[in-house]
Amino acid sequence: MVQLDNDCFAFGGPMMAVEPALALLAGRVGPVTATETVPLSAALGRVLAADLVAPFNVPPHDNAAVDGYAVFFDDLAADGPTMLPVTARVAAGQWLGRPAVRGEAVRIFTGAPMPAGMDTVFMQEECRSDGTTVTLPAGIRRGVNRRLAGEDVREGSVVLAAGRRLRPEDIALAASLGHAVLQVRSRLRVAVFSTGDELRQPGQALEPGAVYDANRFALIALLTRLGCAVTDLGILPDRFEAIRDALADAAMSHDALITSGGMSTGEEDHVKPAVEANGRLDFWRLAIKPGRPVALGRVRDAVFVGLPGNPVAVVVTFLRIARPILLRLMGAADETPRAIPVRASFAHKKKPGRREFLRGSLARGEDGALVAAKYPRDGAGVLSSLVESEGLIELPEDLARVEPGMTVDFLPFKEFL
Numbered sequence: 393m394v395q396l397d398n399d400c401f402a403f404g405g406p407m408m409a410v411e412p413a414l415a416l417l418a419g420r421v422g423p424v425t426a427t428e429t430v431p432l433s434a435a436l437g438r439v440l441a442a443d444l445v446a447p448f449n450v451p452p453h454d455n456a457a458v459d460g461y462a463v464f465f466d467d468l469a470a471d472g473p474t475m476l477p478v479t480a481r482v483a484a485g486q487w488l489g490r491p492a493v494r495g496e497a498v499r500i501f502t503g504a505p506m507p508a509g510m511d512t513v514f515m516q517e518e519c520r521s522d523g524t525t526v527t528l529p530a531g532i533r534r535g536v537n538r539r540l541a542g543e544d545v546r547e548g549s550v551v552l553a554a555g556r557r558l559r560p561e562d563i564a565l566a567a568s569l570g571h572a573v574l575q576v577r578s579r580l581r582v583a584v585f586s587t588g589d590e591l592r593q594p595g596q597a598l599e600p601g602a603v604y605d606a607n608r609f610a611l612i613a614l615l616t617r618l619g620c621a622v623t624d625l626g627i628l629p630d631r632f633e634a635i636r637d638a639l640a641d642a643a644m645s646h647d648a649l650i651t652s653g654g655m656s657t658g659e660e661d662h663v664k665p666a667v668e669a670n671g672r673l674d675f676w677r678l679a680i681k682p683g684r685p686v687a688l689g690r691v692r693d694a695v696f697v698g699l700p701g702n703p704v705a706v707v708v709t710f711l712r713i714a715r716p717i718l719l720r721l722m723g724a725a726d727e728t729p730r731a732i733p734v735r736a737s738f739a740h741k742k743k744p745g746r747r748e749f750l751r752g753s754l755a756r757g758e759d760g761a762l763v764a765a766k767y768p769r770d771g772a773g774v775l776s777s778l779v780e781s782e783g784l785i786e787l788p789e790d791l792a793r794v795e796p797g798m799t800v801d802f803l804p805f806k807e808f809l
Contacts, residue, residue: 407679409789410747414716421695423723424647425577432567435558437619438576439724444552446569449542454506455484457537461519461526462500462510464492465534474528478521482507497526506538513537545569555725557619577723583642583694584611585625587635587653587663588701593627606775607652607706611699614710615650617809618718635666643670643694647721650714653701663698667691673698679746679789682772683709688717695721702772708749708784711808729807731786733799734762740787740794747789751781754802764802783807 427441456462461478468474476497482488484503492498492507500506500513512534520527545551551569552562558574566574591605592598605627615622625642628634642649651663664687667673673689673696680686682705687698697714699706711729719727734754742748751767764785767777783804787794794800 407677407684407746409679410712413678413713417717417720421717421720423577424695424721425580425723427575428578429573429575431573432563432571435563435566435574435576436560438558438574438579439619439722440552440554440556440558440562441575441577441723443550443554444566444569444571444574446545446547446549446551448569449547450545450568451539451541451543453541455539456500456502456504456506456513457539458513458515459501460514460516460537461521461528462492462498462507462513463496463528464494464510465512465532467495468512468528468532469530472530474530475525476528478524478526480507497528511535511538553725555723557724557727579619579621580648580718580722581623581646582615582620582648582650582718583623583625583646584608584615584650585628585638585642587628587630587651589630591627591653606703607699607701610703610707611650611652611710614707614715615718618715619722620718630662632662632666635662636669639666639691639696640670643692646694648695648697648718649691650697650699652699652706663687667696667698671696678709678713680709680712681743681746681748683713686713700772703775704751704778705772707778711784712749715808729803731801731803732762734764734802736766736785736794736798736800737763737796738766738794739796740766742787742791742793744792745789748787750785750787751777751783752785752802753780753782754804762802764800781805 430438463476467476476495478499479496480488481499482504483501487505488498488507492509498507498510512532513536514528514532515537518529551565556562586605586608590602592602594604598604608624608627612622612624623642623646625638628638639649664673667687667689671689671691673687678684678686682702683700685700686709687696689696695717697717699709699714735757740750750770752764754762754764757763766785767781769777783802786801786803
């Protein structure tokens with residue numbers, strides 16, 4: 393089982409930029425999961441453990457792309473219509489049952505195997521037939537309306553590479569190659585809990601000074617969508633012993649632990665000493681807004697990720713920091729989200745030297761170009777800003793100000809699915 397090196401996240405100086413942090417992760421974190429075989433019906437979202445190689449061509453034989461008449465191109469008159477006898481009928485799933493001969497036409501249907509030697513198919517709408525003969529118009533090209541064997545997939549080719557998170561279309565392709573089961577990575581086992589005496593479970597009474605725990609439910613949903621096997625450890629009180637013991641117990645049966653809150657250095661922030669009592673924690677002071685207090689390390693053999701306490705910061709740091717870590721632990725291939733360059737419709741001042749993420753949505757400008765509008769409230773606790781936005785506007789470290797009309801990068805939330 394590959395785990396984090398002891399010096400993986402050791403860093404104690406100035407805040408670290410996002411890209412160097414992600415590059416460090418890419419070089420130091422590897423898969424920790426075993427493999428298993430699952431039926432196709434259970435493979436959606438799982439990570440493929442081995443290359444899937446095509447055992448045969450798809451389609452396995454030349455076939456008709458339309459309903460019509462199959463012929464030898466060389467039987468056609470060059471300067472006018474051609475009349476040929478219709479000698480057979482072939483539907484999908486059937487064979488002609490004999491070699492085709494020159495001078496005949498075969499009634500054929502979409503998907504039916506081409507009679508050997510015949511190379512061209514006329515669409516039935518272009519032809520005139522009395523049932524025994526067919527008149528074919530001039531001007532067709534050789535090979536029209538014929539699908540070639542292996543046109544979709546060639547025998548021996550890698551059709552799905554190891555590390556791919558399987559989508560519905562991937563499963564369909566595997567089925568077309570006759571695979572009833574697939575070898576996939578076992579689900580990454582992730583334990584999640586929140587810390588804070590002020591937190592309450594939804595459904596409980598909310599006394600003065602208390603708030604409902606939204607972070608844990610956001611993380612559970614994000615992890616489930618990522619394909620992890622999630623254990624909800626609930627809310628832990630702001631007590632060192634309780635957090636220490638919960639982390640130690642969870643590390644014995646999980647590959648990764650994720651917390652939210654308690655990541656600062658105040659009197660009621662006990663996550664740091666609790667992690668250090670069971671393993672190693674290196675505060676990673678990221679130059680990122682929202683979400684600077686992100687911590688990474690390990691508790692025994694489990695990878696530890698400590699996220700901030702504000703809900704927006706939790707989601708942003710999960711998507712941009714925790715998600716790449718977890719994907720590598722899952723054995724998944726790189727899934728760096730693709731940013732869309734768009735035009736800003738707003739002005740915004742930011743601190744140089746840090747990566748900043750604004751919530752926003754897209755619309756079409758008068759010229760048809762995509763324009764990003766910023767959500768009007770920027771606070772890391774404004775959870776509604778995520779609900780009412782379509783994605784993140786990512787502002788690089790060297791930028792100090794956004795002016796209307798500038799090009800900015802937009803990361804749609806769907807890129808993180």
